[in-house]
Amino acid sequence: MEYVGSTLFAWLLLVVLVVYSRSPSSHLPPGPKGLPLIGNIFDLSLKELWLSLEKWAREYGDIVYIHVFGTGLVFLNDAEVAVDLMDRKGSIYSDRPHLVMAGELCGGYNIMSFTGYNDQFRRQRRLMQRALTPLVIKNYHPLLEMETIPFLKRLLSKPTSYVDHIRRYAGTLTLNVIYGHQVTSDDDRCLKIAEACADVLANDIAGGGFLWLVDVLPFLRHLPMWAPGSGFKHKAIKWKAQLTEFATVPYDEFKENMANGTAKTCYCSTLVEAAGKSITEQDEFDIKYSANTMYSASLDTTITVVTSFMLCMVLNPEVRIKAQEEIDRVVGKDRLPNFTDRPNLPYMECVLSEVFRWTSPVPYALPHRLMEDDTYRDYFIPKGSFVFANIWNMCRDERMYPDAHAFVPERFAQPADEETKKKRDPKNFVFGFGRRRCPGMYLAEQSTWLLITSMLAALDIQKAVDEKGNVIEPEVRYENSVFRMPAPFKMDIRPREHARKLMNL
Numbered sequence: 368m369e370y371v372g373s374t375l376f377a378w379l380l381l382v383v384l385v386v387y388s389r390s391p392s393s394h395l396p397p398g399p400k401g402l403p404l405i406g407n408i409f410d411l412s413l414k415e416l417w418l419s420l421e422k423w424a425r426e427y428g429d430i431v432y433i434h435v436f437g438t439g440l441v442f443l444n445d446a447e448v449a450v451d452l453m454d455r456k457g458s459i460y461s462d463r464p465h466l467v468m469a470g471e472l473c474g475g476y477n478i479m480s481f482t483g484y485n486d487q488f489r490r491q492r493r494l495m496q497r498a499l500t501p502l503v504i505k506n507y508h509p510l511l512e513m514e515t516i517p518f519l520k521r522l523l524s525k526p527t528s529y530v531d532h533i534r535r536y537a538g539t540l541t542l543n544v545i546y547g548h549q550v551t552s553d554d555d556r557c558l559k560i561a562e563a564c565a566d567v568l569a570n571d572i573a574g575g576g577f578l579w580l581v582d583v584l585p586f587l588r589h590l591p592m593w594a595p596g597s598g599f600k601h602k603a604i605k606w607k608a609q610l611t612e613f614a615t616v617p618y619d620e621f622k623e624n625m626a627n628g629t630a631k632t633c634y635c636s637t638l639v640e641a642a643g644k645s646i647t648e649q650d651e652f653d654i655k656y657s658a659n660t661m662y663s664a665s666l667d668t669t670i671t672v673v674t675s676f677m678l679c680m681v682l683n684p685e686v687r688i689k690a691q692e693e694i695d696r697v698v699g700k701d702r703l704p705n706f707t708d709r710p711n712l713p714y715m716e717c718v719l720s721e722v723f724r725w726t727s728p729v730p731y732a733l734p735h736r737l738m739e740d741d742t743y744r745d746y747f748i749p750k751g752s753f754v755f756a757n758i759w760n761m762c763r764d765e766r767m768y769p770d771a772h773a774f775v776p777e778r779f780a781q782p783a784d785e786e787t788k789k790k791r792d793p794k795n796f797v798f799g800f801g802r803r804r805c806p807g808m809y810l811a812e813q814s815t816w817l818l819i820t821s822m823l824a825a826l827d828i829q830k831a832v833d834e835k836g837n838v839i840e841p842e843v844r845y846e847n848s849v850f851r852m853p854a855p856f857k858m859d860i861r862p863r864e865h866a867r868k869l870m871n872l
């Protein structure tokens with residue numbers, strides 16, 4: 368009897384083990400336990416979510432899994448894991464989530480950052496990659512250099528509006544590089560439309576992390592316009608019209624200039640000329656919307672990086688002084704730095720790397736949607752999961768960056784072998800991973816270098832002082848949940864003694 372009993376027990380155990388091992392949820396990566404059905408929705412505080420993600424990474428390891436209404440959210444906390452999955456298995460990790468509000472209702476699917484892993488994505492991505500290689504970007508250097516002085520002048524004329532000036536700088540530059548459109552006044556129509564739309568995208572549509580209730584409960588898309596709770600549909604109609612205008616107005620102006628022979632060399636002209644007379648409707652659609660995508664993708668990232676740089680200078684005056692000493696010594700005090708100076712400014716290189724690392728501008732990148740069930744290190748990752756690279760955590764890996772929360776550019780000057788130097792370069796992480804990696808990374812990296820080096824050459828950026836002479840500590844707040852953009856803070860921006868000469872005043 369005892370034998371029969373133990374055999375039965377063994378069989379039962381086997382059955383349980385087989386069933387358990389076949390059940391996908393048995394091998395899901397670890398993560399905080401959620402509530403039945405709704406999952407971890409209450410764990411996803413949108414305010415500085417990267418801090419919760421860092422805590423989970425410490426508690427659960429390299430891969431964390433949670434779910435919201437059954438949809439898996441997977442956080443890859445280690446760069447090697449992100450490379451293994453998003454790079455090496457790029458054929459199944461490169462889709463984007465289907466976003467009902469941003470993509471479908473607001474028309475965001477024409478913008479490549481929202482497009483699924485389909486033919487339209489592949490065509491537009493190819494166009495962008497061709498136009499944004501380091502070699503092609505060299506052609507834009509004079510343009511980047513030309514925009515620096517007007518930016519510095521605007522900043523000095525009204526320092527408290529520094530966010531507006533950075534937005535204007537990024538917008539002006541992008542309109543020029545992409546459409547050959549020269550902004551000549553603050554009332555420029557293209558600029559106004561573009562600024563309004565970028566604001567709608569970053570702060571209205573994506574301000575809450577892209578997810579709307581209708582994304583979680585898609586049947587809500589059928590709610591009649593008169594029904595209570597249909598406010599999101601009214602907003603979507605308005606925003607879609609704005610986004611369409613944003614894509615159309617600068618492109619139509621460019622086409623008019625092409626027709627009358629006055630178009631300047633730019634992203635659009637290069638591609639239209641390459642397509643020649645046989646240009647198809649689809650070619651035009653791809654050029655128009657890839658151009659539009661670049662504008663929207665470059666604005667908030669630039670504002671995030673440059674405002675964070677200013678915050679770093681306010682909080683770490685010794686870094687500013689050391690960088691200024693290097694610039695004064697190498698470039699002199701008669702002109703602004705330019706790209707030919709870059710190899711001779713090693714400390715500035717460290718400052719740039721530390722700004723990217725410390726800021727982690729898009730802390731958990733944009734979600735990649737997994738297109739097939741996958742297994743990795745014995746974990747089961749279900750098809751349809753949204754997979755995030757936890758860039759914030761990678762940039763705060765204490766093994767690579769001791770005292771990781773401190774702003775210390777010198778860490779990049781520490782002697783190391785070539786492999787370690789390559790591994791610790793934050794540019795490996797901050798632009799994302801795999802086939803969705805930021806196509807604007809070389810342009811962003813070079814324009815940021817020029818702008819922050821020029822700002823240090825011409826300006827002192829430091830803590831503000833009140834009327835009684837008391838130093839005002841900047842209040843550091845982060846309100847956007849996609850970009851780690853410091854909310855406006857108080858600081859003192861003033862010209863250095865030789866600034867007038869640098870700015871040809």
Ligand code: HEM
Pocket residue numbers: 479480481492660661662664665668669672728729732733734735756797798799800801802803804805806807808810811812815
């Ligand atoms: C410092 C500035 C920038 C940072 C930190 C940054 C970072 C990123 C990140 C993290 C992603 C998501 C990658 C992923 O899903 O794995 C991304 C996507 C993208 N970025 Fe950037 N970016 C910057 C500037 C720019 C600029 C200047 C442009 C255009 C000229 C640009 C164009 C794009 C586009 C089009 C995408 C979507 C790519 C896709 O969905 O395939 N970015 N960027």
